[in-house]
Amino acid sequence: MPKLLGYSYKNSFARKLTSILTLSGISLVVFVFSAVLMLSNGLKETLVATGSDTNAIVVRKAANTELVSLVGRSQSDVVKTDKGIARAADGTPLFANEILVLISQPKRSNNDPSNVPVRGISDGSMKIRPNIKLIEGRMFNPGTSEIIAGKKVAGNFQGCGLGETVRFGMRDWTVVGLFDGAGSGFESELWGDVDQLMAAFERPVFSSLTFAIDPAYNIAEIEERLENDSRLQVDVLPEKEYYRLQSATFSTFINILGVAISVIFSLGAIVGAMITMYAGVANRTVEIGTLRALGFSRSSILGAFLFECLFIAIVGGLIGIGLAFFLQLVEVSTTNFDTFAELAFSFRMSPTIAIDAMIFSVIMGLLGGFLPAVRASRLRIVQALKTR
Amino acid sequence: MAQTMVQVNNVFKSYWRDTMEIPVLRSISFDIPEGEFVALMGPSGSGKTTLLNLLAGIDRPTQGNVTVAGSQISGLSDSSLARWRHDNIGFIFQFYNLIPVLTAFENVELPLLLTKLSKAERKKQVELALGIVGLADRMKHYPNQLSGGQEQRVAIARAIVTDPNVILADEPTGDLDKKSAEDIMELLSQLNAQYKKTIVMVTHDPRAAEKAHIIRRLDKGELVNGDGAR
Numbered sequence: 287m288p289k290l291l292g293y294s295y296k297n298s299f300a301r302k303l304t305s306i307l308t309l310s311g312i313s314l315v316v317f318v319f320s321a322v323l324m325l326s327n328g329l330k331e332t333l334v335a336t337g338s339d340t341n342a343i344v345v346r347k348a349a350n351t352e353l354v355s356l357v358g359r360s361q362s363d364v365v366k367t368d369k370g371i372a373r374a375a376d377g378t379p380l381f382a383n384e385i386l387v388l389i390s391q392p393k394r395s396n397n398d399p400s401n402v403p404v405r406g407i408s409d410g411s412m413k414i415r416p417n418i419k420l421i422e423g424r425m426f427n428p429g430t431s432e433i434i435a436g437k438k439v440a441g442n443f444q445g446c447g448l449g450e451t452v453r454f455g456m457r458d459w460t461v462v463g464l465f466d467g468a469g470s471g472f473e474s475e476l477w478g479d480v481d482q483l484m485a486a487f488e489r490p491v492f493s494s495l496t497f498a499i500d501p502a503y504n505i506a507e508i509e510e511r512l513e514n515d516s517r518l519q520v521d522v523l524p525e526k527e528y529y530r531l532q533s534a535t536f537s538t539f540i541n542i543l544g545v546a547i548s549v550i551f552s553l554g555a556i557v558g559a560m561i562t563m564y565a566g567v568a569n570r571t572v573e574i575g576t577l578r579a580l581g582f583s584r585s586s587i588l589g590a591f592l593f594e595c596l597f598i599a600i601v602g603g604l605i606g607i608g609l610a611f612f613l614q615l616v617e618v619s620t621t622n623f624d625t626f627a628e629l630a631f632s633f634r635m636s637p638t639i640a641i642d643a644m645i646f647s648v649i650m651g652l653l654g655g656f657l658p659a660v661r662a663s664r665l666r667i668v669q670a671l672k673t674r
Numbered sequence: 675m676a677q678t679m680v681q682v683n684n685v686f687k688s689y690w691r692d693t694m695e696i697p698v699l700r701s702i703s704f705d706i707p708e709g710e711f712v713a714l715m716g717p718s719g720s721g722k723t724t725l726l727n728l729l730a731g732i733d734r735p736t737q738g739n740v741t742v743a744g745s746q747i748s749g750l751s752d753s754s755l756a757r758w759r760h761d762n763i764g765f766i767f768q769f770y771n772l773i774p775v776l777t778a779f780e781n782v783e784l785p786l787l788l789t790k791l792s793k794a795e796r797k798k799q800v801e802l803a804l805g806i807v808g809l810a811d812r813m814k815h816y817p818n819q820l821s822g823g824q825e826q827r828v829a830i831a832r833a834i835v836t837d838p839n840v841i842l843a844d845e846p847t848g849d850l851d852k853k854s855a856e857d858i859m860e861l862l863s864q865l866n867a868q869y870k871k872t873i874v875m876v877t878h879d880p881r882a883a884e885k886a887h888i889i890r891r892l893d894k895g896e897l898v899n900g901d902g903a904r
Binding site for chain 1: 730752757771776780784785
């Protein structure tokens with residue numbers, strides 16, 4: 287434990303203005319750093335929440351998204367008979383064949399068009415996704431041009447609210463219900479009858495097949511069986527893993543860009559901390575000489591000044607993280623690079639982000655404090671005591 | 675017969691300004707027995723403070739040896755010297771040199787942070803030291819809440835709290851009014867008489883020097899009054 291901890295602590299905030307300025311710089315950088323990680327985390331969490339641990343998804347071999355996947359009706363029939371698919375109480379397989387297409391729709395906020403995913407769902411779709419709840423209106427009637435909308439797409443896009451009409455596939459589609467997707471990416475989608483949508487978009491094939499896994503079988507076994515079936519050219523993935531991969535490119539991009547920006551910002555904060563600490567050393571030359579005369583070693587002085595900067599960095603880090611915490615109230619809607627579809631998600635704080643941000647803050651403090659601390663520790667006692 | 679506490683043997687000290695050597699002390703030799711109270715006097719620039727710094731181990735002689743409390747300090751490493759200073763020296767500065775962000779208690783406690791004493795033991799020691807200098811009721815005061823005389827008392831408490839072998843005082847009354855200066859000198863006399871502390875004090879003030887048993891005079895870096903007895 288540093289011997290001059292109390293001295294460091296009290297000095298950290300003795301010069302209020304310079305300390306507050308340094309603190310503000312560090313807080314701001316930590317805020318930006320946290321915000322970027324929270325954005326990436328929010329994207330991941332939203333997409334991972336879209337998938338279920340108990341479901342598996344089937345797409346065309348090597349198709350990394352449903353949008354480029356084509357699964358024929360005959361293939362669907364083969365998959366549907368697999369013994370690894372869980373069954374409902376009435377014996378029907380918990381299985382959904384779906385299509386996913388993108389339509390362009392203007393946003394409510396700025397009238398700019400953006401891609402909205404439209405999912406054609408079948409009988410099993412709601413059964414394998416018990417987290418989807420209708421919150422307003424009613425379910426669409428099969429065989430009609432009725433759709434239901436996720437609550438985020440309803441809020442963000444023109445024509446997608448309850449009772450509104452949206453035109454695509456040469457038809458007008460009426461939104462008859464809104465659903466809550468428990469924070470998943472489904473909330474950014476429009477859902478309609480799969481057969482009606484296939485007809486409207488003149489697509490004879492499905493985009494994906496999703497089914498509930500029978501607990502008696504494990505996913506690896508099902509994967510192996512279906513992927514090796516010569517009638518099928520498909521990839522089988524746990525649904526959660528599939529949606530995690532959907533966030534990979536975008537979240538990596540956000541992380542790299544965000545961390546690069548944070549590092550550039552941090553240089554400013556480090557220089558700010560350094561100036562504060564150099565001023566601190568210059569103002570306290572006599573104190574340093576006195577402490578050395580009392581018997582404190584150079585390393586004690588080095589530690590004292592480093593800790594001083596560290597205190598500022600820790601408080602700055604806590605403030606930055608605290609402010610970033612409130613970003614969770616903010617919702618972002620942007621195009622996912624992996625799917626080209628508009629996705630609404632929120633900033634999400636996590637313990638890992640808080641720890642990373644605090645480590646970042648501490649590193650800034652140590653880098654900012656190091657050179658001034660070395661200077662303080664190297665002062666000659668006699669010279670230091672003469673300074674007044 | 676008292677043991678020798680300080681032994682200065684043929685000490686020279688020079689400073690360099692660019693390529694020019696500036697001699698400050700020349701061929702200084704003297705002993706100070708344990709329990710003595712010595713005043714170092716002389717005009718400005720005579721080398722008093724430099725000599726005090728050499729005794730304190732915060733500066734090194736260019737030539738010669740300084741032995742204090744049995745340790746020849748001229749040859750100690752930087753870190754050993756810091757440890758030695760802590761164990762053997764109590765330093766009193768002209769301008770008190772208290773840490774402004776720390777209370778009187780915390781200022782006095784500073785040297786004890788280098789010991790293995792527990793918090794409770796440190797508290798006891800600090801209270802004792804502040805009691806000796808008559809400031810037991812000012813423990814929670816910050817330096818800017820104290821008068822000059824009180825600040826110097828806190829500095830004295832800080833100097834004695836580790837029970838050092840030698841107290842070195844550099845113009846301890848130089849920044850004080852007459853009354854406060856008398857009080858401080860009374861306190862130093864008490865520390866010498868009652869607690870048998872060896873004291874070496876640099877001063878310009880003849881009244882302060884009167885309290886010392888021995889006065890050594892320096893002029894142009896040389897001792898000018900032989901054995902220094904008054």
